[in-house]
Each structure stands twice: as structure tokens, then as C-alpha cells.
Amino acid sequence: MAIAMIREDLLERRMPTQGNYDDLWEELTLAQKFAASSLTQFGYKLNFIRDFHDTHIAVLSCNENIAVISKGGEINTHPNIEIRL
Template sequence: MALAMQREDLLERRQPTSGDFDDLWEELTLAQKFAASSLTQFGYKLNFIRDFYDTHIAVLNCNENIAVISKGGEINTHPNIDIRD
């Protein structure tokens, strides 16, 4: 039962509310904000931010397309990452 509750908590965290978007935006570096702003013009939306191995990447999506933005603002529209549903 506890395992099921932990899974539900994790799934719930992946469903952003409108307030969470502003929180995510504030976590972006200045370079990422500029890059993300340019991608939003093409319909991309900020999904989440991940910090691992001292990297800070922003993950955005537009329909089935995924883009990531590095800490320095570099955009990769064909990243080699898997996104869970």
C-alpha cells in the first residue's frame, strides 16, 4: 500500500498546476529564459527542469516534439532522452 501511495505522489508531482509554471520559470537561468522564450513562439511549453550530474536542463514539448535547453541556453530539438507518460 505504501508503495502505491509513493507512486501516486510521484505521478501527482508530474502534473503541473498553473502556479507551478511560474515557479519553474523562476528556476531557469537567464540564458534558458531567452532560449525558452524563443521556443514558445513555436508552441513549445516548459514541462520540467532536471538537475543531474551538475547539469541544469529545461525540458519543453510541443505535441510529440521534445526540446531541451542547457544551462548555457543551448537548444537541442533532437535530444536523446526518454520521457515517461
Template sequence: MELLKPPMVDRRGDNPETSVWWDKLTLAQKFSASSLGKSGYELVCIRNIEGEGVAILECNGGVATISAEGEINAGAQIKLRED
């Protein structure tokens, strides 16, 4: 007799690729966002900072940014609007 196991649940949250913002990222940003997504970060928006599209990701209250060149700043001091 075989025991049924409950389905595995991914507790890391959604992958950034499911975000409506995904198509607006540069290729370098997509690589970096995918990397952060494995740690639970979610892509929440893209902001124009000094003429450059900067991706904003959030995880457990922490915020990370990704420059157009794909550089990750996990200690970003950006205030997000709350819904």
C-alpha cells in the same frame, strides 16, 4: 452596423513563462525558452543531467532541451514520463 468578430484564439499553447519551473531557469535558458514558446513549446520540467539543470520543453510529442548556457537541442532523445 458593425459586425462582432469572435475573439482571436492563440493555438500555440501556453508560454513557457507561465510554467512553475520558470523561476528556476538561468537567464540564458529563459531567453531560449521564450523563443521556443513562440513555436508552441511548453516548459515541462528541469532535469539535473551531469550536474547541470537542463530545461525540458515539449511540443506535439517532440522534445527540446535547453542547457544552462541557453543552447537549444531540438532533437533531444529524452523519454518523458506520461501521466
């Protein structure tokens, strides 16, 4: 059981996709797509999707600003997450 948790933690540490974001965009829920579309108008770009323990959160950034979008499409522009460089 502990090995499975370690494996999940390692899978969680994905690197942001370089180049084409079409694959990431297709993984968003419909609600996330609408919310992400509104944020892209302000310069935000989709960085990665965190899918861990029944959460499906899209993480976007614009300069130093981070925004997350929940599975239901709720936007949080002041999330309590840390982004590794």
C-alpha cells in the same frame, strides 16, 4: 553511499508541474529564459527542469516534439531522452 544514489534517482523522477509554471520559470538560468522564450513562440511549453549531477536542463514540449535547453541556453530539438507518461 548507495542509499544516497538511490535517493538521488528517486528525486530525479519528478512529475511535471500542473497549472502555474511561474515557479519553474524562475528556476531557469537567464540564458535558458531567452532560449525558452524563443521556443514558446513556436508553441513549446516548459514541462520540467532536470537538475541532476551538475546538469540543469529545461525540458519543453510541443505536441510530440521535445526540446531541451542546456544551462548555457543551447537548444537541442532532437534530444536523446525518454519522457515517461
